[in-house]
Amino acid sequence: MLKDSICNAPHGKGFILDGYPRTLAQAEALEKIAKIDVIIRLVVPDWIIIERLSSRRICKNCGTVYNLQFLKPKKEGICDKCGGELYRRSDDNPEVIQMRLDLYDKETDPLIRYYKTKDVPVIEHTTEALDMPPHIVVEEIIDQLKKIKLA
Numbered sequence: 001m002l003k004d005s006i007c008n009a010p011h012g013k014g015f016i017l018d019g020y021p022r023t024l025a026q027a028e029a030l031e032k033i034a035k036i037d038v039i040i041r042l043v044v045p046d047w048i049i050i051e052r053l054s055s056r057r058i059c060k061n062c063g064t065v066y067n068l069q070f071l072k073p074k075k076e077g078i079c080d081k082c083g084g085e086l087y088r089r090s091d092d093n094p095e096v097i098q099m100r101l102d103l104y105d106k107e108t109d110p111l112i113r114y115y116k117t118k119d120v121p122v123i124e125h126t127t128e129a130l131d132m133p134p135h136i137v138v139e140e141i142i143d144q145l146k147k148i149k150l151a
Helices: 002-007 024-031 046-054 096-119 134-147
Strands: 037-042 056-059 065-067 122-126
Touching: 002 046, 037 096, 046 056, 046 096, 096 122, 122 134
Parallel strands: 037 122
Antiparallel strands: 056 065
């Protein structure tokens, strides 16, 4: 499925993979079907990720995502779009999030080393602010991509 999507991407437009590959085996398989031009790595302290994910709520009907700190519904527990009930995913509690982060770190570090040995540029954006506006992060990443002539 991934191979078909990559092959059907508009010529010259490129593509972004979010959260893939996650293992060395996946990276090696991906290498057989596509050239990776750059890795964009968002470096965020665990406490920020835990705070954001544990505040996430999702509509049972339409899947709209809210955040109790930054993107609150107008009426507590009710979706603004469809009136559906909001719920918290079972894996969005701090203990489970920390376990997911530990696994992610264990799997990601070897991937970063792998791509560095292949001379794939790694752009890192680090944030220490819980309320970092996404558009600021995007602008900084685009600036870094321009420096290596990929934007």
